[in-house]
Amino acid sequence: MRNYTILFSCFLAVLGFIFMSSSGGRANIFNEDRTGSPLASGQFCGQCHAGGNFSPIIEFVILDSAQNVIFEYEPGQTYSAMVLMSNGGGSTPSGFGFQASILQANNSMAGNFSNPGTGAQISTVNQVEYAEQTGPKANGIFEFEWTAPSAGTGTLTMYAAGNAVNGNGQSTGDASVKLTPTTLTEKTSIGIAETQEISLRIFPIPAKEEITLDLNQEVRNPQLSFIGLDGKVFEAPILTSSLQKGANQIQTGHLSSGVYFLKLQSDSGVQTQKFIKY
Numbered sequence: 001m002r003n004y005t006i007l008f009s010c011f012l013a014v015l016g017f018i019f020m021s022s023s024g025g026r027a028n029i030f031n032e033d034r035t036g037s038p039l040a041s042g043q044f045c046g047q048c049h050a051g052g053n054f055s056p057i058i059e060f061v062i063l064d065s066a067q068n069v070i071f072e073y074e075p076g077q078t079y080s081a082m083v084l085m086s087n088g089g090g091s092t093p094s095g096f097g098f099q100a101s102i103l104q105a106n107n108s109m110a111g112n113f114s115n116p117g118t119g120a121q122i123s124t125v126n127q128v129e130y131a132e133q134t135g136p137k138a139n140g141i142f143e144f145e146w147t148a149p150s151a152g153t154g155t156l157t158m159y160a161a162g163n164a165v166n167g168n169g170q171s172t173g174d175a176s177v178k179l180t181p182t183t184l185t186e187k188t189s190i191g192i193a194e195t196q197e198i199s200l201r202i203f204p205i206p207a208k209e210e211i212t213l214d215l216n217q218e219v220r221n222p223q224l225s226f227i228g229l230d231g232k233v234f235e236a237p238i239l240t241s242s243l244q245k246g247a248n249q250i251q252t253g254h255l256s257s258g259v260y261f262l263k264l265q266s267d268s269g270v271q272t273q274k275f276i277k278y
């Protein structure tokens with residue numbers, strides 16, 4: 001009986017160690033911002049996690065109810081948010097971790113995070129909320145929600161960092177990545193008035209073999225290209241002399257995984273929209 005008690009205590013101790021570990025979130029366990037933000041003095045996961053043969057890619061997007069990536073927020077509006085991590089080369093990692101925040105110009109928290117999905121949690125450090133992993137997640141897709149701050153808050157910055165890990169329970173043999181901070185501007189009434197402009201929506205995000213390009217009007221003489229984050233341009237195959245109002249299917253199977261801008265050039269000007277190829 002005593003042996004069982006000792007065994008059980010050991011088991012609890014190991015369990016406790018696992019839950020106390022950094023794999024359960026840098027903010028949750030160590031009260032640390034490691035998103036690469038000014039609050040972290042630029043530090044991110046790469047401070048400790050390195051040495052692995054992975055090339056992690058991180059993307060942090062805010063989506064409206066139509067699954068459109070937004071760069072302009074409506075004050076008080078609740079959006080879905082996603083941190084997408086994937087591996088761009090080298091060996092296959094066993095999982096991914098991340099930490100993300102959205103800050104005002106004075107580095108205080110902008111809005112609120114809520115509703116973390118599987119594998120994600122919201123932790124608070126010094127009144128700033130962080131979305132982060134609960135443990136290494138194999139598919140690297142982390143979902144939560146974000147409610148934009150009240151009117152007059154102004155331009156915000158999205159920060160995120162993450163890692164591809166080998167699952168050895170240590171910071172060795174992993175590889176880290178830091179998002180280039182992205183700005184979110186506040187929507188003003190001027191932005192809403194532009195009804196005659198071409199507006200394009202892309203879904204699904206992330207996309208695999210093809211994307212649907214949804215247009216609010218017919219577009220004549222379209223020229224479509226995909227631009228990678230590295231600036232590489234890929235022409236998209238366009239078989240018609242016009243794109244129809246509504247849904248148009250565009251093949252994306254030839255693109256390697258990563259973040260792209262779809263650029264639509266036509267008689268009516270240039271529009272770009274960001275999307276993620278998985």
Ligand code: HEC
Pocket residue numbers: 020021022023024026034035044045046047048049096097098099133135136161162163165166167168169170171174
């Ligand atoms: C100051 C050093 C340090 C920093 C910074 C750090 N970690 Fe860690 N991390 C560790 C250590 C040590 C471990 C292993 C022991 C543990 O889990 O506490 C670990 C473990 C992990 C694991 C499990 C790794 C595996 O291979 O099993 C994940 C996932 C993880 N951290 C995510 C992150 C993320 C995401 C960040 C950045 C937002 C980060 N860590 C920043 C030290 C750090």
